[in-house]
Amino acid sequence: MRIAVCIKQVPDTEARLRVRKDGLWVEEEDLPFVINESDNYALEEALTIAEKTAGEVVVVSLGPERVKDALRKALALGASRAVHLAEEAFQGGDALATGRALAAAIAGQEVDLVLTGSQSDDVGYGATGSVIAGHLGWPHAWLVMGLEIEEGGTSARVTREMESGMNEIFRLQLPAVIEVQAGINHPRYASLKGIMAAKRKPIERPSPADLGLEASQIGAAGSRLEVLEVAFPDSGEGAEMLEGDAATMARTLVEKLQREARVL
Amino acid sequence: MSRFPGVDFLDLDPLLSDEARLARDAVRAFVDEMVMPIIEECHREGRTPVELVPEMARLGLFGATIAEYDLPGLDNVAYGLIMQELERGDSGLRSFVSVQSSLVMYPIYAFGSQQQKDRWIPALGRGEAIGCFGLTEPDFGSNPGGMRTTARRDGDGWILNGTKQWITNGTLADVAVVWAKTDDGVRGFLVEKGTPGFSARDQHGKFSLRASTTSELAFQDCRIPAANLLPETSGLKNALMCLNQARYGIAWGGIGAAMACYVAARDYAMERVQFGGQPIACHQLVQEKLVWMLSEITKGQLLALRVGQLKDQGKARHYHISMAKRNNVWVARESAKLAREILGANGIVDDYPVIRHMLNVESVYTYEGTHDIHTLILGEHITGIPAFNPPERTPKRAARPAEVGRE
Ligand SMILES: Cc1cc2nc3c(=O)[nH]c(=O)nc-3n(C[C@H](O)[C@H](O)[C@H](O)COP(=O)(O)OP(=O)(O)OC[C@H]3O[C@@H](n4cnc5c(N)ncnc54)[C@H](O)[C@@H]3O)c2cc1C
Numbered sequence: 001m002r003i004a005v006c007i008k009q010v011p012d013t014e015a016r017l018r019v020r021k022d023g024l025w026v027e028e029e030d031l032p033f034v035i036n037e038s039d040n041y042a043l044e045e046a047l048t049i050a051e052k053t054a055g056e057v058v059v060v061s062l063g064p065e066r067v068k069d070a071l072r073k074a075l076a077l078g079a080s081r082a083v084h085l086a087e088e089a090f091q092g093g094d095a096l097a098t099g100r101a102l103a104a105a106i107a108g109q110e111v112d113l114v115l116t117g118s119q120s121d122d123v124g125y126g127a128t129g130s131v132i133a134g135h136l137g138w139p140h141a142w143l144v145m146g147l148e149i150e151e152g153g154t155s156a157r158v159t160r161e162m163e164s165g166m167n168e169i170f171r172l173q174l175p176a177v178i179e180v181q182a183g184i185n186h187p188r189y190a191s192l193k194g195i196m197a198a199k200r201k202p203i204e205r206p207s208p209a210d211l212g213l214e215a216s217q218i219g220a221a222g223s224r225l226e227v228l229e230v231a232f233p234d235s236g237e238g239a240e241m242l243e244g245d246a247a248t249m250a251r252t253l254v255e256k257l258q259r260e261a262r263v264l
Numbered sequence: 265m266s267r268f269p270g271v272d273f274l275d276l277d278p279l280l281s282d283e284a285r286l287a288r289d290a291v292r293a294f295v296d297e298m299v300m301p302i303i304e305e306c307h308r309e310g311r312t313p314v315e316l317v318p319e320m321a322r323l324g325l326f327g328a329t330i331a332e333y334d335l336p337g338l339d340n341v342a343y344g345l346i347m348q349e350l351e352r353g354d355s356g357l358r359s360f361v362s363v364q365s366s367l368v369m370y371p372i373y374a375f376g377s378q379q380q381k382d383r384w385i386p387a388l389g390r391g392e393a394i395g396c397f398g399l400t401e402p403d404f405g406s407n408p409g410g411m412r413t414t415a416r417r418d419g420d421g422w423i424l425n426g427t428k429q430w431i432t433n434g435t436l437a438d439v440a441v442v443w444a445k446t447d448d449g450v451r452g453f454l455v456e457k458g459t460p461g462f463s464a465r466d467q468h469g470k471f472s473l474r475a476s477t478t479s480e481l482a483f484q485d486c487r488i489p490a491a492n493l494l495p496e497t498s499g500l501k502n503a504l505m506c507l508n509q510a511r512y513g514i515a516w517g518g519i520g521a522a523m524a525c526y527v528a529a530r531d532y533a534m535e536r537v538q539f540g541g542q543p544i545a546c547h548q549l550v551q552e553k554l555v556w557m558l559s560e561i562t563k564g565q566l567l568a569l570r571v572g573q574l575k576d577q578g579k580a581r582h583y584h585i586s587m588a589k590r591n592n593v594w595v596a597r598e599s600a601k602l603a604r605e606i607l608g609a610n611g612i613v614d615d616y617p618v619i620r621h622m623l624n625v626e627s628v629y630t631y632e633g634t635h636d637i638h639t640l641i642l643g644e645h646i647t648g649i650p651a652f653n654p655p656e657r658t659p660k661r662a663a664r665p666a667e668v669g670r671e
Binding site: 072073190193195 | 269289294334336501
C-alpha cells in the first residue's frame with residue numbers, strides 16, 4: 001500500500017511567540033520549528049501500515065526552505081521519499097490554496113491512502129485535509145482515533161470521536177483522506193541508521209507547472225481569505241480565583257477543567 | 265513529560281550536518297521520554313537501567329560510528345552529540361554506551377580477527393551481548409603500564425591471572441576486553457562470561473555513578489583459547505587508543521551534564537521567590553553564576569565540536585582530546601556545584617537532577633584519565649617534558665606503613 005502523509009512544520013508549541021512587525025504573522029527568526037504534533041501520529045500510523053503491507057510512505061509538505069528539516073526527519077523515521085512544495089508561488093496560502101496544491105502533488109503519486117493530522121498547531125484551520133479530499137474526490141474522515149486497513153486493502157475501519165464523547169465507527173472506501181488525532185499511537189524515534197539512510201533518499205521539488213497549477217490558483221494569489229492581523233488577546237481578563245478549602249478548590253478546579261477548559 | 269530545550273547560545277546548530285542534528289534530537293527525545301522518568305529511581309537503587317538496552321540498540325546507539333555490520337556509521341560530531349544527550353540524562357547511562365561502543369566494539373572492530381568481529385560486533389550492536397573493558401587494577405589506575413595481570417601462553421591457549429577493578433558493566437558483561445602483560449608486552453584478550461577461573465562481583469558503597477554497575481574482575485588460572493587474543497594488539501598503546509575514543513565522547517558528555525545543571529538552575533532561579541516577591545534570578549550574584557555556566561558551556565561546545573571535526577578529518581591528536589575531556593568535565597563539575605548552590609536545599613534532593621549530576625561527575629572527573637593526568641599530558645605537549653614519572657632527582661619516597669609492617 002502506498003500512503004502519502006501530509007506534514008506541516010510549525011513553531012514549537014513551547015516556544016515564546018512574538019508578532020512580526022507587519023502584524024500579519026509571528027516573527028520566525030530564532031523560532032524553533034517542529035513537525036506538527038498530530039502529523040507525527042499520522043506518519044507513525046502510515047509507517048506501521050506500510051510495514052504490514054510491504055508498502056511505502058511518501059511525505060508531502062508545503063512550506064519554505066526550513067521545511068527540509070521536517071522532511072529529513074520523516075525520511076529518517078522510515079518514509080521512502082519526500083515531495084517539497086518549496087517555490088515561493090506556493091507559499092502564504094489559505095487552506096483552500098494550500099489544499100489545492102497538496103492535492104495536485106498527491107494526485108501524481110498514485111497513492112491508496114492520504115494520512116494527515118487533524119489540525120495544525122499554529123493556525124489551526126483544521127480544513128486542509130478536507131480540501132485535499134474535495135480536490136481528489138475521495139471520502140474523508142476527521143478527528144480519527146483509530147484506523148484499521150481491512151482485508152484486501154480496499155476499505156478502512158475508522159474510529160472517530162463525536163462531540164458527545166461517544167465514538168463513531170465506520171467503514172470507508174479507499175482511496176481516502178484520513179485526518180488523525182494526536183495520541184492514537186506511539187510515534188517512534190528515528191534510529192541512527194534511519195537518519196544515515198535518509199541522506200540518500202530523494203526529496204522532489206516540483207514547480208507549480210509540474211503539477212499543472214497556475215500561479216493564480218495557489219499561495220497568497222490563490223487564497224480567498226486575507227489575514228488582516230494576528231495579535232495576542234488583551235490580558236487581564238478571564239482569570240478566576242477559586243475560593244474555599246483545598247478539597248473544595250480541587251473539586252471546583254476539576255469540574256472547570258472538565259466542563260469549561262475541557263482538558264480532562 | 266518535559267522536553268529538554270538544549271543550550272545553543274552561539275547558534276551553533278547551523279554548523280552541524282542534518283544527520284548530526286537529527287541524531288541529537290532523536291537521542292534527546294529518547295532521554296526525555298524513557299530515561300528521565302526512571303533515572304532517579306535507578307540512582308537511588310544503584311542499578312543500571314538494563315531495561316533500556318533494547319531501545320538503545322534499536323536506536324543504534326551501540327557502535328554508532330561503525331559503518332559495517334548494519335550499524336549506522338555516524339561521523340564523530342554526530343557521535344559526540346549523542347554522548348552529550350545521554351549524559352544530559354545521566355553519566356551512568358552514557359558510561360554504558362561509551363564502554364559498549366568505544367571500549368568494547370571499537371577494539372574488537374579495530375584489533376580483532378574476522379571471526380571475532382563477525383561473532384561479537386552484531387551481537388553487541390543489537391544489545392544482545394554486553395561488554396566491559398578491564399584495564400584498571402587495584403594498584404594501577406593512572407599508571408596502567410604497571411599492571412600485574414598476566415597472560416601466559418599454554419599450548420594452544422592463554423592462561424590469565426590477575427585482578428581488575430572499577431570495571432563498568434563488569435558483572436553484566438557477556439564478554440570482557442581484558443588487558444594483560446605477555447612476553448611480548450601488553451595485549452588485549454576476550455574473556456567470556458562463565459569461563460572457568462573468571463569471576464566478577466560488584467563494588468558497593470558508591471556515591472557516584474549509581475545508575476551504572478562497577479565491578480571487580482578476578483582471573484585465577486583462567487584458560488582461554490588462542491582465538492580470544494585480539495591479534496592486532498601489540499602494546500599498551502592499543503588500550504590507550506580505545507580510551508581516546510571514549511574520552512572524546514566524554515568531552516561531549518561533560519557538556520551534556522553541564523547543560524542539564526544549567527537549565528535546572530536557570531528555571532529554578534526564575535521561579536523561586538525570596539525577598540521582596542522577586543525571583544532569585546533578579547539578584548546579581550545568582551545571575552553571575554548563570555552567566556558563568558552559559559559562557560563555559562558555550563566554550564566547551566566549541567572545543568568539543570572542533571575536536572570532533574579534527575577527528576573526522578583524521579587530524580585529532582591525543583592532546584586535543586585531553587584538553588577537551590579535561591576542560592569539559594571540569595565545566596560540568598563547576599556547573600553542578602553552582603547549580604546546586606542556586607537550588608538551595610532543593611539542590612541536595614533528587615527531585616531535581618542537579619545533585620545526581622554533581623555526584624556523577626566525580627567519577628567522570630577521575631576515570632578515563634584523571635583531570636590532573638590530562639594536565640600532565642598537555643604539560644608534556646607544551647614542554648616536551650613528561651611529568652608523570654619524575655626521574656632520579658626526586659628523593660626516594662618513604663616506605664609505606666604496609667611495607668614497614670612486612671619487614
Ligand atoms: C565509576 C568508575 C568506573 C570506571 N570504569 C572503568 C572501566 O570500565 N574500565 C577500567 O579499566 N577502569 C575504569 N575505572 C577506573 C579509572 O579509570 C581509574 O579510577 C582512573 O584511571 C584513576 O585511577 P585510580 O583511581 O587508581 O587513581 P590513582 O591513579 O591512584 O590516582 C589518585 C590521584 O593521584 C593523582 N595522580 C596519579 N599519578 C599522578 C602523577 N603522575 N602526577 C600527578 N598526580 C597523579 C591522580 O590524578 C589522582 O588525583 C572506573 C572508575 C570509576 C570511578
